[in-house]
Each structure stands twice: as structure tokens, then as C-alpha cells.
Amino acid sequence: MGCSIAGIIDEKGNRFSGEKIICAIKKMYLRANGLGGGFAGYGIYPENSDDFCFHIIYNDEKSRENTESYLKHDFEIVKEEPIPTRTVKAIVNRPLLFRYFLRVKDEIKKQFYEMTEEDIVMRSVMKINGAQAGAFVISSGKNMGIFKGVGYAADIGKFYKLEEYSGYCWIAHDRFPTNTPGWWGGAHPFGLLNFSIVHNGEISSYGINKRYLEEFGYRLTLHTDSEAILYLFDLLLRKHKLPMSLAHKVLCPPLWSEIEKMPEDERKFYETLRIIYGSALINGPSAIIVSDGKMMFGFTDRLKLRPLVAARNGSKFYLASEECAIQEICPLKKGDVFFPKVGEPAIGKLRNTEQTRNKGTRNGHGKFRFSSV
């Protein structure tokens, strides 16, 4: 796949209109072919920030009825409404688009006492999406939402009226699909709970990543490698409690020759990590931006076969496939822009969640220490 990706986060948490990210992704339209585009916005539903927000696409009214009765069983529906859209000539064959603000019912929490609320939500999403009954949950996090469809990203953004939303973090994707035919649910970003991901690339390790995830109960229904990456993050961050930076080292581990040169404790740590999580290594050309609402994290594959640039300006941190996308929305000075090195992520973080600004942005290693018992 070709594809372009972009992301903006305001590290102070200031919210801004979705228009900016549309402009950025539009600038790179040459990398897309109009078969899919989309956005994820964080901080866009402040009035309902404690409720899980499901964005669901339906094929027809019947699938909506069935799904809603299923939702009512597990959740209290605080609010439901069609996702507002406007007519855009280029966007055709639109499915039904609805959003729901949900709370897990107390009785369900009691019934599944061994599960967290997140586990219960994930279970519902897997059920709806796995049933293949004309309904597809495209996002399921809190105070965030995914807006996507078949078309150029810029048109999709206009269609969803994203300029009317404001959020503190946005990521976007414009697609040049080669693997899967254009389908609204198959466009990026992919989301589960608060995670969302956009991905430019093709994963040559998908076959084993998928089988590995299935061992942990994930059902990969979309036949796309980006879905596998999303679930790998979910497994590593949420279930195995790794911090983002170590999850990144699982997906893109240092070479054995690099590990050998590390100081004893660090070497042991990375060796153990790589030995345990070999099947989670993602191989093949990739540039990926992932967000969990607290940070925006960008990285490339171990050989950097797909482009990614980063820039910092004021409280804003930018990631994009090409520098022109960032230039388009922010006058950059020399020194603002940098190119993440192979194996090193570029990270923008909300500062109120993390006291100090992350000095390690340009250097993935420096800020950790390792010890062993």
C-alpha cells in the first residue's frame, strides 16, 4: 500500500478544529487513490467524556435494530444519534452511521466480575464485528471517535463536518489499497477502546501475528494487517501492561547485534522481551501512528521502508508521511522538523498526564534504565 498518514497532538491539551488535519492530509493526496480515508479525534466529546462512545456503521435498518437491542442488553444508552454528515458529491453509497454513548450496566459488571469494563466493551465489539451481520463498530473509546469511509480523506472529512469538532489530538489516513477492496469499515483508522491506529505499509509477518493474537482470543475479521497491529497494541499495553515505549520494542525489536552491545541488565531485558514476543514482531515496510488519547506515537519498521517526519512547534507535535503536510498547516522554522531514526519512536504526550515533557523524543533509548533481580 502507498497511503499517507498524519497526526497532530497539542501537548497542553488545547483543543482545535478538525480542519487542520484535513488540510494536512489533503496536501498528500498523490499518495492516495480515493478508495478510503479517515480520521480519529480525541477530546471531541467533552460533555460525555466518561461514557464509551461507539461509532457504528450499518448496512441497513434491520442490522441497526438487531445491534441496538444487543447493546441495550449490556449497556445503558446515555445518548444515541446519527453521526451528522453533509452531502459531498464524491462520497457515494454511504452506509447508515450512528453513534452511542454507553455505560456498562451494573448487572453485567456483576455477571462478569472477573473482567474490567474495558474487557466487557472489547467482548461486545468482537461479538458485533465478528457476527458479520451488517453492523460494524469502528470506534469504541471514551471522548474520542473515528470517522472514516470510502473516498479521499479530504472528502470524508468534509462529509463528516469535522471542522465543527474540536479535539486535542487528531490522526488521519488516506488510502491506496492493494490488499482489501474498498469498504467503509476497512478504511483507517482502526480503533478498539481508546486506541486508534493509522498505518502505511504491508506486513509480511501478518500470518504469524494473526495466529499469535488468536491464541489470546482476538478475532481478526478484517483480513488486514493494520487490524493485527491494533490488537497487538491492545494485548501488550492493556493486557500485558507494557508501557508504550516497550510495546514498540516488541513490535520493532533492536537487532540481536545491537542487543549484544547493550550493558548487562539492558541486554538481558531486551533479550527476554524478544525471546518471549518473537511472534509479535512486525516485519515489512511500515509507518505507523498510534494514539491512546494520552500520547501520539509514531514509528517505522526496522529498516524504515516507509517515510515518517516529525515536527514540534509551540505546544503542538506533528507527524506525517511528508514534510509538506506539516508545512501546510504550520509555518515551520529550521530545527522544528526531524526524522525519527530507525528503531526510535517519535512521541508527543499530553503534559498533564506526564509531568515533564519527554526529553527522549529524539532518542528512544536514553530515558530508561534496566535492572534485574
Place this chain on the structure above:
Amino acid sequence: MESSASVLCKSSVSVQCIRKANMKKSLLFPDFTVTRDPDKCIQCEVCVRQCAFDAHSFDKEANKIETDNSKCVSCLRCATMCPTGAITVSEHQQNIKKNKNWTEKQLKELYKQSETGGILLTGMGTDKDYKIIWDHILLDAAQVTNPSIDPLREPMELRTYLGAKPDRIEFRVQSSEFRGQNKKLRTTNYELQTKLPPQLKLETPILFSAMSYGAISLNTMRALARAADECGIFYNTGEGGLPKELYKYGKNTIVQVASGRFGVDSDYLDVAAAVEIKVGQGAKPGIGGHLPGEKVTEEISQTRMIPTGTDALSPAPHHDIYSIEDLSQLIYSIKEATGYKKPLSVKVAAVHNIAAIASGIVRAGADIVAIDGLRGGTGAAPTRIRDNVGIPIELAISAVDSRLREEGIRNRASIIAAGGFRNSADVVKAIALGADAVYIGTAALVAMGCHLCQKCYTGKCNWGIATQDPYLVKRLNPEIAARRLVNLIKAWSHEIKEIMGGMGINAVESLRGNRLRLRGFDLHENELKILDIKPAGESM
């Protein structure tokens, strides 16, 4: 085998057996014809000295080199060593009436058995014309949407760790803040809590298969040990114990504990990198080993800890393993004895119920399951068993890997596949089906000079490999043989990297179990189902 030596027909063309049986004229006719070009022959008698089967002789009276075709086994030693290239060995042309059912081979076997009354013996893996599934599996390569990787320019990682892996990593996080020059700095310390079970570290996912001292010569073993050491891989002692002089290669040695317990003592277990319990082998599932007394020399008697000249018979089953709990006890006895510092492997033949058996082995506590397929080699096996028992390794790998994943225990043990790996493409396919590494035996012997004459059980290997005759043993120079093995492993590793690069994969972890990169060609639907691969032409 209780039916031991007396009923075995050990001789190649049975002449001795037939004499013993007091029959007048054998109905057998030779397998091969040896032609000697009289213009080229200089009567140097090299061939006479080289043939341990006494096919060549010098007739003093006639002043002529003679050949008895009936004794030739086509090991090609004479043809290779002849200084003038005078010798050609070809198939014996005797026009037995063509018959697809009653082939020449079948007839000869019937003659042999009717003349000796013995079980047919043979060596090496089956030569029967079974479909080779490897040759019906095709590999993928990257084009356009996903660039291939040039292994000469980019790193390409083959390192493999064999052993049990935990489900997840455990660590403790400690954050500490301290004052920098004018702002607070924060460091995070990760304290590793996970203690990995013992692992074997391989620089390339290939090991030398179990071949016992007794079946093979000491020089052959020396070569295997040196090559394993140089390549960062492992060789396997088989069930014949470990000669003391090879203790120095302990860190590259897997020692076997088989039903005969030959040569097993605490030093033997201590010196090894890993211990393998041999339950079965692909060439002869369900039966034990038999080393004829003639091969039990002084050195072998010391290493195997048995009297010289006695037949070394390992029983068909381990007499302390009659069920899976018993296996578990033996596994843990050995683990206790070795302080839980070495991975424990269990080797079984690929039989019909292999998936369930492998799952049991993993649950019984093994860190590695070694599976030996239908085509696995041997020093000696009854022909009928070798040629008819077991299942192909391709299907076994797939069945086992799928089963262990379904049960969520795949990470608890590594899989080593064995049985007839001919080249690096077979290895890549095995790994993509789900093996962690492969054992090679026959390929390694061929690299050292074996010509697959299948006469290993006679003890007369003209290439100095499967023999204990000091005159023959000297023929294999361990230095040169080790060099040839190292070259082989290097060549295969380069080829594996080349294939992986073509697939756009730069670490072997991403190949392992990645069945999406395989396609079946000319395979039956059921075979595709068990292999869990798509037919060629079907896309992702």
C-alpha cells in the same frame, strides 16, 4: 527386539546368509554392474583396497583386476578414488519381465527371504516413491507493494532460541525524579522479574540429528561436534553415549537418553547443553535399536558401558515409560538431576496421533518436542518398518503446531522437525509451517561423503562414516569433514536469508508459523486442510 540377530539377514546380497542356509544356488542377481575401462586401468589396485565389500580382487594368475558385480552396493568409493577414472557403476540390466506390481525389487526381496528366513534389514531413510509434500509447497515473494530485502545490504536474522517461553514478560517499574540544572528530570527503571527457562541459542535454525557412536565412527562424531561448535549450533549424540574426548564440545552437545540407557551417567548429563529423551525415531517407530556385537569395540564398550562384543539392544519402549505420567516422571528426574539448567527435549516418531502425543509431551514438561517424520534416516532398521510406518513430517509439523496453538501452549515448548530435509527450501517451508528448527542427519552425512548406498547396518561403510573398522574409519578426516559441514550450514543459512529477503522478512521469528506465505500446488484438499495453507492462485 527379541527376534534379534539370528533372524536378521545382515549381509548385503546375502551370499553368506545363503551359504549358512546351505542352499546351493542363489536366485539373486546383482543390483549393479561395474565396468572397468581396460584402456584407462593401470592395475594400481586402489579399487581392490577401497572396497570393504570385496567386490574387486586381483587375480594374480591372470594378472588382472576382477570384479564380482553381486557384491557391489554402489557406494561409488572405487569410482571416486580410481586415479584414472576407469570405473563406471551402473544399474544391472537384467531384463526381468516388466511388472508394475511385481517389480524387480519385490522379487529380489522374496528371493532373499526365501533363501535366509530373515527379516530384511536396511539403512538410511526410506527410498520408497512416496509423494514429497515439500515439492508441492511454494514460497511467496514480495513485489511492488512490499519491497524485498537484500540480505547482502540489510541485516537478516536467523538466531533462534529453543526452549519453553513464558506467556508474558513481568517487570517492576520504578520512576524516580531528580533535579537537573533547571528542571525536573525523570527516569524510569524497569526491573526484570521474568526468569526465562533454559534456552538453546542457535545462530541458524538447523541442528545435526541424533547419530550414535557405534552407528557412526568417532571421526564422524568429531566432525559433527567441531562443525556445531563453529556454526553456533548443536549436534546430538544419539543413544550411544559420549566419548570423553568430545566432552570439550559439551556446550554444543545434546545428549540422548534412550531406552537402552547406554552411556548415561551424571557426567554425561552434566556436560551437555540439553538432554533429549528418545522415545522413537522416524525410520523405525515402535521398535528399539540394535547394534551388532561385531561393532561393539573396546572404545564403544567403554562409552556405552556394556561388555565388548555383545549386541547392544535397546528395548522398543522405555521400560519405565508405559504412559504419559511416566514420561513426565522421567522428564522431571532428569531436570532434577541437571538442576533445571538445561532444556529437556523429547523425540518421537511422527505417527498418526502425533498432535495429541505432542500436546501430552508438552504438558508432561518437555521444553522441546522433536518430531521425526516418515523419511527419517537410520543406521539400521527392518525394511518393512522403515518403508511403511509413520506419517510425512510436513503434515506432522502442521498438525502439532496447530494443536499446540489451539490449546494455548505453543510457547511452552519449541518444535524441532526431522526426517529427510534435503535443502534450505525444505527448511524454510518447515519453519513457515510452524517448526522452530530442523534436525538434519542424512544431508550432513552426504556432505561428509556418504553416497546413500543404504548399507550402514553392515558396518562396512567404505566412506568411513557408518563403521568401526579402524582401516575404514581412517578414511574420514575429521578436519576436512568438519569443514564440509560448516560449508553446508553456511550455504543453507545464506540461502534461507535470500529466501526470507525475497519475502520481505528480516527476522526468522516472522517466518515461523507464517503459513500465509506458503501455497499448495497439486495437493489434495485434505492435505491443504491439514497443512492449513491455501492453494496456489488464491490470494491473501
